Amino acid sequence: MNNKFTDFKLNKNIIKALNNLEYKNPSKVQEKVIPKLINKEDTIVKSKTGSGKTASFAIPICENIDIENTNIQALIVVPTRELALQVKDEISNIGRLKKIRCSAIFGRQPIKEQISSLKQRVHVVVATPGRIIDHIQRKTINIQNINYLIIDEADKMLNKGFIEQIDIIFENSPSKKTIGLFSATIDKDIQYVSQKYMNNPSMVEIENHEEINKKQIDESYVKIEEKDKYEMLKKLIYSESPKSLMIFLNTRERVNKLYNQMKKDKFLVKEIHGDMSQEKRIYAIKDFKEFKFNVLVSSDVASRGIHIDDISLVINYDVPRDKENYIHRIGRTGRKDKFGKAITMVNNKDEKYINEIQDYIGYEIKELSDIREEKAKDGKIKFEEMQKKLLKDKRVKSVPKKVHSEITRIYLNCGKRKKIRNLDIVGAISNLDGIEGKDIGVIEVQDLCSYVDILNHKGEALLKKYKEINIKKKPVKIKRDNQNQ
Template sequence: MNHKFIDFKLNKEILKALNNLGYKNPSKVQEEVIPRLLNREDIVVKSKTGSGKTASFAIPICEKIDINNINVQALVVVPTRELALQVSEEISNIGRLKKIRCSAIFGKQPIKEQIASLKQRVHIVVATPGRIIDHIERKTINLDNLSYLIIDEADKMLNKGFIEQIDIIFKNSPNKKVIGLFSATIDKDIKYVCDKYMKNSSMVDIEDVEIINKKQIYEEIIKVEENDKYEILKKLIYLENPKSLMIFLNTRERVVKLYSQMKKDKFLVRELHGDMSQDKRIYVIKDFKEGKFNILVSSDVASRGIHIDDISLVINYDVPKDKENYVHRIGRTGRKDKFGKAITLVSNKDEKYINEIIDYIGYDIQEKEYIEENEVKKGKIKFEEYQRELLKNKKVRKPDTKIHSEITTLYLNAGKKKKIRVMDIVGAISNLDGIVGDDIGVIKVEDLCSYVDILNHKGEGILKKYKEISIKKK
């Protein structure tokens, strides 16, 4: 059945946002999940990476949000900080024209900033388990009006021992809420949550074929000696000539070591692992998305929840010991109808793990027998030329690409420390010529400044006409 988003009878602002974001037709998981969540059904979804599952719960949640209700109406619980930011960004983009505010809260981020954010009409919260419980215990978040509770990447979370925290979250939220549980696998821990809290849930099982289409991601393995891995890696990079490449390793120490080797060999490379500060990790991912470098060496911290649509090659420098991580790693390529390639380096000690992966995915992976040295030499010349181009372009500042062209975000140099509130900004801007309440979007008031979305293509006019505006006689 070929649905279109309009078939779900969505709000016109949501439909317009989806169009701006380039969503054409619903994916399989979206076709199955959106109508059920709109119909307020509890749902358990078995779906792997790259299937479009974030939008499958974000769209119905944004549709059902009452923007005039100042309380938190939906909570999405995720296992990692990266995923919290990624999911929050996607929800914000889908709901932005409807004036929905979404906030990401997670550990290692100042709690005072989060408390201040939660006081500002936040409709949806995306959070890691520990930090949301912290806010529940401090009574700095009110879940009494919660309509939707989504547990994303449930298998990852429950495997990490978060089951007690999930219990606390359920016990501190209303009984009458819609529950959506999304997981790559259904095991005893998932069944525990379903049996305890989801008595009448429906099950949606999206087949692996739908997500990892073998025609879309070409997979290979290369048998190597451990000591030869680095030289083989370099040859593969030159042979494949990827525009962008992610290399996965199993530990932080191995990431650091490989990153140092590649940097020494003048590759345009950065590292990503769990011991880096959150700000640094966000900065690295942003630069990778913007093409400021083309090789990211990472632990499994980047195997889930990082959506970069143009990764042309994934190399498993280490075979993952968790078979599900193989699926998540290679799912970084071949996204959104693009084609990609994944190559796994297999040493003798990895045989057991690669066999488990093959049993798990249900098909054989092609073995690459040899590397053509002449092609490697030609490829090296091309690849080094491409890296020089990247370095040259890095010095030229690219204009920011806008998703919603009808929105202009205004910066105001006054915030909470000057006693400015959201209602003060609304009052001041709605008094400007040609501006009505419907033209004012999401407002964010920080300590020293504020940000205001002006909708309906009216922001540029304000910028031209006014260099400053008066708020509370300031």
Template sequence: MNKKFEDFNLDKYIIKALYNLNYKTPSKVQKEVIPRLLKKEDVIVKSKTGSGKTASFGIPICENIDIENNNVQALIVVPTRELALQVKDEISNIGRLKKIRCSAIFGKQPIKEQIRELKQRVHIVVATPGRIIDHIGRNTINLDDIKYFIIDEADKMLNKGFIEDMEFILNKIPKKSVKGLFSATIDDDIQYICDKYLKTSNILDIKYNDVFDKSQIIENKIKSSENDKYKNLKSIIYRENPTSLIIFCNTKDKVKKLYENMKKDGFLIEELHGDMSQDKRIFAIKDFKNNKFNILISTDVAARGIHIDDISLVINYDVPRDKENYIHRIGRTGRKDSYGKAITIFTDKDDKYINEIEEYLGYEIKLLEELNIDDIAEGKIKFEKKSKEILKNRKNKIIDKNIHSEVTKIYINAGKKKKIRVIDIVGAFSNLPGINNEDIGVVEVQDSCSYVDILNHKGEGLVKKYKEISIKKKIVKLRKDRQN
């Protein structure tokens, strides 16, 4: 019998949000994990990339959030800023109709802005380890009411580089809180943490064909000399003619060099690595999702931080030195019900690492047949035509799709500097004819502006009727947020 989300007895607003998000039936991992977390059991979950792990903990967390409690009730720790933003977006969408507020906090972002945000009503925080430790040290986050503590990408978070940070955080979390560890790959190194901090040490291994579905991802490798790597890369791209492509390199310098070479050769390309500012990294991912360009060159920062369902090809320009990273890299393609391809270019010096990867996988990656010159020439024409179409469409303004059609996000040109508080905005809007507290969703007050969700399809009519309203005896302007 096919299980439905309704069978979990979830809040009606969570069910409606899942419907809007096109979550039709629970995935394998969601069927196993959601009931356990709803029953407040600790979990250790090993499940392939693209299997729906984020929703498997996001749904029960949102279900058990008390929206009247202004304190943080769930903390999710992730290894990268990109992943923090993506997890925050997914959980925000799941909880939006229930009026749940989720924030992402990470390094290289002004800490004063984060402190200001944490002083408002924030129910769920998604954070990188260093920055959450900073807030704990400053006493700018209250962890007393934490119900759920989740470690995402647990294999990365519990390795030698992060283990002390994670123990520090675990010791600050209420012992009664529910704890969950999630990853596509989990090894024996986490046993110590499980034994010490969790009420279970049994790994919930969600069985698929493998750590990724081999029926959805075709894997190949191609031997190359170091001098011919770039030429072979271009030949692969033209032969495969991908709609979207991620190329992985092992270092920031390699990414930069390859980016410059491919840019000179006219490819529609962007780079992603740790030397870029956070804003540039966010815009690079957003533009990639919005098809502003079709090739992204990245370090492993993107292997765990990009959830795009239609990446058709992944190329390992460098063989990953960590066998687990191979899984995370190629897992960017063939997600959910889509199909994809992953090709690894290797040289003589990479033989050792290829052997380690194949031993880990349990099979030999198929050697790619010799690249046919005619296929390359024909593919180049098609690929360049596709790129021209992307350039042509770039001029069209792309706005993020509003998933929840019943919600209108309204921009207000006043904030903290005018001494406006959340309660003032709620009071002003609830006094408008036809609007009551049930129609007012998440409110965010910034220094010079504010945002408020108007629910139940009432927002469009409100912004047409009122160009300005009075809040605390101050006349403020309203408009529909452009990103809504």
């Protein structure tokens, strides 16, 4: 197995999971941070988006989880719901073969569901500040036994005025724990947290956004009057014929207006902005990842923490007013080992902002002056054919791509309302022919149903042999769960 993560001497199930996820070579931030957090050193990490920082704390946490311990052992605090879900997915994927259970809790989600989830064995919790404090005050969560406390995108969180909430979280956690502080910038608020709560922290600084951008992202800008922007946008799209495209605007009103224009022109497009419900935003991102459409029009709500690795083109329809947002926006393309393009539309009023961005990134963005009509015409045919294929593929019911082929997730039509517990499920399944306790992975018991990971390639044979099993002497239907493999 040619996987350089083996240099960290990780648990064999973690290495296997990383291999399934196609994580072969650690990024710079992973190389430096993973050994420190495995060795339980407090660490401050200054690193830009797209550098692989989530795995740099997810891997050490998963490595040091004791799955037999029923306490929550790690808490990751993040600024947004989208990021909470992204981090939860990454930890779940990395820790799944080791049977690690991770739960995400955030606002605008029924608190009763979260309380129910937290009552089961949960090893890792990813949370937004307000909701974790709500649970602490309700006494529905206990973080007194955590070994890791990670504050992700700390600069964004503290700039939003969450400093008091961070204080409450630290005050309710044990004095002896490993702290990881991840931030794009180190300011007085970050220094306050590190000086007050951290024990002789190591500093890891990854200043590589310029190198990554120049190497993997082809950046350019085009001068255009506001009234001509939409026609130029279409010309750029057809010239580039991207497989997938994100378009950023500065306000939700402008996002909605452009979305409606593009929809009218038969683009396969969806929008995402802060006025949408959490559920709609989650589904839009999920469908975009699965190529059910290929144009996403967004405000800056999706410029951070959205891990989609195959975006081939980013267009800044509006120049961002915050120069850091430029880095976050274009960081949606050219991720991992992929290459991408970023084009920014600039009108006369934007000159000041584009100059500030160039000063900030330390190099000049090239001007795109020649967009050939011929290339746009040919590209339009290609792009429209691509969209027709996406529409056709969309009509065919697709089975989500499995990350871990050795796992089959099964569905049982019984849950808490029938007084079913994890132990009942383990007892029933481990007594079936060919199944041992080691073959049963993460179990999730809901009110009306339950989900179980069957490991070690044993799931297919189990489903072939049984359509029904007995749990607590009652017949329970069993089938494959195709929704969350």
